[in-house]
Amino acid sequence: MFEAASDQQSSKRKSAVTNRHPDTFAGSQAPVPGIRAIQESLGETSRYPLNVEAYEDLGDEDIPFTRYTSTEFFAREMDKVWTKTWQWACREENLRDVGDFVVYDIGNYSIIVVRAAPGEIKAFYNSCMHRGTKFNHSFTSGHRQIIACPYHGWSWKLDGTINEIPSQWDFPHVDENDVRLAEVRVETWAGFVFINMDPNAPSLHEYLGVTVDHFKNWGMEDRYTTIHIQKELACNWKGAMEAFMENYHTHVVHPQLNITSSGPQTQYDLFGDHMSRFLCLQGNPDPVFERQLSEAEKLDTMLMGDRSLASGGPKIEGNATARATMANYLRKHFDEELDVEVGDLTDSEILDTIEYTIFPNMFIFPGLSLPMVYRFRPIGNDPDRSLFDLLYLRPIPRSGEYPHSAEPVRIGVEDSYTSVPNMDPGMGHVYDQDTDNLDLQQQGYYTAKKRGGTLGHYQEIRIRHLHQTLDKYLER
Numbered sequence: 306m307f308e309a310a311s312d313q314q315s316s317k318r319k320s321a322v323t324n325r326h327p328d329t330f331a332g333s334q335a336p337v338p339g340i341r342a343i344q345e346s347l348g349e350t351s352r353y354p355l356n357v358e359a360y361e362d363l364g365d366e367d368i369p370f371t372r373y374t375s376t377e378f379f380a381r382e383m384d385k386v387w388t389k390t391w392q393w394a395c396r397e398e399n400l401r402d403v404g405d406f407v408v409y410d411i412g413n414y415s416i417i418v419v420r421a422a423p424g425e426i427k428a429f430y431n432s433c434m435h436r437g438t439k440f441n442h443s444f445t446s447g448h449r450q451i452i453a454c455p456y457h458g459w460s461w462k463l464d465g466t467i468n469e470i471p472s473q474w475d476f477p478h479v480d481e482n483d484v485r486l487a488e489v490r491v492e493t494w495a496g497f498v499f500i501n502m503d504p505n506a507p508s509l510h511e512y513l514g515v516t517v518d519h520f521k522n523w524g525m526e527d528r529y530t531t532i533h534i535q536k537e538l539a540c541n542w543k544g545a546m547e548a549f550m551e552n553y554h555t556h557v558v559h560p561q562l563n564i565t566s567s568g569p570q571t572q573y574d575l576f577g578d579h580m581s582r583f584l585c586l587q588g589n590p591d592p593v594f595e596r597q598l599s600e601a602e603k604l605d606t607m608l609m610g611d612r613s614l615a616s617g618g619p620k621i622e623g624n625a626t627a628r629a630t631m632a633n634y635l636r637k638h639f640d641e642e643l644d645v646e647v648g649d650l651t652d653s654e655i656l657d658t659i660e661y662t663i664f665p666n667m668f669i670f671p672g673l674s675l676p677m678v679y680r681f682r683p684i685g686n687d688p689d690r691s692l693f694d695l696l697y698l699r700p701i702p703r704s705g706e707y708p709h710s711a712e713p714v715r716i717g718v719e720d721s722y723t724s725v726p727n728m729d730p731g732m733g734h735v736y737d738q739d740t741d742n743l744d745l746q747q748q749g750y751y752t753a754k755k756r757g758g759t760l761g762h763y764q765e766i767r768i769r770h771l772h773q774t775l776d777k778y779l780e781r
Contacts, residue, residue, distance in 0.1 A: 307368055307757075307772055337592055340572045340584055347626060349652055354519040355584060355659065359574040363769045367757030370750040372772070373541040379688040383412045386665055386778045388502040391512050393667045393680060394418050394491075395446075395498045398529055398710045400426060404450050404463065409500060410443040412683050416489050416500050417441060417452065421463040428491040428500045434484040435459045435470075444535070444713075452486065461486050496526035514577045516663060523654075523671040528698035529707050534725050535694050535715040537684065538740060540747035542666065542691040543771065546681045548739050549660070549668060550771070552585055553764040556593050558738050563591040564598060565606040565627075566658065573766050578664065578774045581767040585658040587674070588628040603627035607656070632656050635674060644702040647673070662767065664774050673700070689747055695722075695736065718744070 341358075344351055372378055394409035400420040408431055409416045415431035417440060431439050433454040440452055451468050453460035460468040465486035470476055490501040492509035494517065499509050510517055538545050548554070552571040556563055565587055572584040588603045604619065604627040619634035621627065632652040639645040647655070655673045662668050668679035680694040694713075701707055714725050723733035760769050 307366055307372070307776065337567070337569045340570065340586055343570065343586060343589055344653070347628065349628075351653060352651060355651075355653055357574070358572065359576055360763070360766065361575055362762055363575075363766060363773060365760070365762065367755075367759050368768070368772055369757045370753055371756075373544050373747065373750050374688055376686075376688060379683070379686070381779055382775070383414075383683075383686070385781060386775060387411050387414065389506060389778060389781070390503075390665050391492070391499045391501045391506070391509050392665070392682075393497045393663075393678075394428070394500045396530060396710070397426075397493060397496050397498055397526070398707055399446060400498065401707070402448065404448045405446075406441070406449065407446040407498075408441050408443055410682075412686055414502065415439060415443055416502075418491060418498055418500065419452070419463055421465075426491050426493065426498060427463065427465060428489040429465055429486040430489060432487070433457075433459055434486065444715075459484075495520055496528065512579060513663065514579060516576070516580050516661065519576075519661070520669075520671060524700065525669070525671060525698070527701050528676070529701050530696050530710045531699050532697040532725070532727055533694070533711045533713045534696075534722060534728070535692055535713050536720070536722070536736075536740060537716070537718050538691045538693055539689060539718050539744035540691060541688050541750075542681045542683050543775075544746055544750075545691045545693055545740075545743055546662075546666065546668075546771065547768045548743060549679060550581075550583070550662060550767040551765050552583065553761065556591055558742065559735055562606065562735070563593055565590065565603050567591040568764070571764070573763060575766065575770050578777060580661060580663055581770050582661045583658070583767065584653075584660075586628075586653070587656045587658065588626065588631065600625070600627040600630070604630060607631050628652055628656060631674075639673070639700070643700075644704065645700040646703055662771075664771070693740070 341351065341356070392409070392411065394416065395407040395418055399405065399407050400418065403420050403422055406417055406419040409418055416428050417431045418426065418428045421427040429452070431441060433440060433456065435454060435457055438454050438456040440454060441447070451460045451462060458469070458471045462468045465488060467481045467484055470479065490504065490506065492499050494509055494513060501509075506512070552566075552568040555566065555568040566585050567589050568591055570586065570589065574582045576582070587607050590598050590603065600621045604621060607627055608618065608631075619630050621630055629652065632655045635655055636647050639647050650673060653659075654671070657672055658670070658675055659672045660668055660670055666681045668677070670677045676698045678696040678698055682692055684690040684692050716722070716725065721733065722728055722736040723730050725733070
């Protein structure tokens with residue numbers, strides 16, 4: 306059973322199921338064809354890694370609600386998970402010049418990530434070695450040639466060695482080697498900068514596992530941030546994440562999307578402890594939408610998130626499908642108008658919702674049409690509050706010159722995503738729909754007579770996978 310706030314974990318062994326979109330699993334019936342069958346019917350091809358299917362049945366125990374509400378459980382997460390895992394702190398594009406820095410915060414921990422030299426990134430605890438004062442405020446970024454304390458003026462070079470101790474005559478007992486800035490491990494992958502507070506943790510590439518191979522042809526390092534929104538949420542960080550780990554909610558929360566995407570036909574995959582994925586085809590109506598839809602109707606909904614790119618818009622011609630029309634339009638648009646190399650991307654890689662989750666808190670969408678990155682983390686030491694980072698990463702032009710990266714825009718619990726400049730209104734509405742339920746869910750954890758959440762075997766498998774990996778860290 307899953308570990309509650311004070312209970313000992315009793316792990317149930319995974320029972321492997323054939324690697325396929327399950328038409329039948331664990332006694333349940335999935336009465337719809339999977340993604341491969343749909344693509345074959347449309348004459349589309351699929352290639353690695355999107356043609357890999359890796360589902361496992363992980364059991365059916367309820368998830369105790371105390372995992373979302375208990376301050377004791379939260380404290381153990383901070384001690385056993387957040388200080389032991391690789392976490393995406395920023396993008397390399399945020400650290401282009403020597404002296405550029407970003408402050409990454411998780412709970413009460415605060416880390417300065419800085420470009421220390423050409424080709425070198427360092428990370429340090431955001432705390433002065435004199436009397437502990439923070440060098441920079443949380444969630445800030447900027448540029449500096451030395452790291453200086455705002456209280457007494459002690460300062461350090463960007464490599465962490467001491468630069469100056471004012472009134473050094475008064476500190477004859479201080480060895481400069483003893484007051485080097487305390488370092489945090491830092492490594493990069495695909496344009497992302499990761500930190501890890503555990504000096505004994507495996508390397509980032511070992512931690513990522515098969516993720517590295519899956520992403521090798523998607524060029525995430527050659528993208529830049531066009532939108533960055535940080536939204537405060539009145540819920541636990543795991544509850545926030547879980548809203549984006551399944552498509553089971555779509556037919557209720559996002560009824561306008563039923564015309565173009567099918568929750569029941571979403572594919573869910575698990576790859577080791579640290580990665581999971583879902584794939585959802587666009588231009589493929591949900592079975593709950595009973596009316597026969599025209600390809601033009603499907604195409605109109607598929608434009609959500611891309612309307613800013615689609616001035617003039619694609620049109621259905623002849624017997625073409627909405628998927629083929631939209632994919633070809635975007636190929637031409639990115640090539641001719643945005644000067645972006647699309648290469649040999651398949652229709653699915655251009656159009657579909659391809660969502661990878663890297664434990665503990667990162668989501669990456671490598672597709673061209675829906676190019677998002679998510680991050681969820683606690684705010685301070687409060688299990689009832691979290692911060693949701695949403696980024697759009699678009700490919701850089703062929704010239705290789707990075708356009709200006711968007712700065713974070715922070716919005717409150719009651720603020721709408723549609724209020725953020727350059728946010729597509731349709732997608733803003735979708736994110737409002739997703740986050741509007743989260744405070745209700747957090748409140749429900751406290752008032753529930755039933756003490757745990759019941760998950761489906763397939764559509765909510767990634768949530769169970771998250772909790773099982775979490776427990777492995779809590780047991781260490």
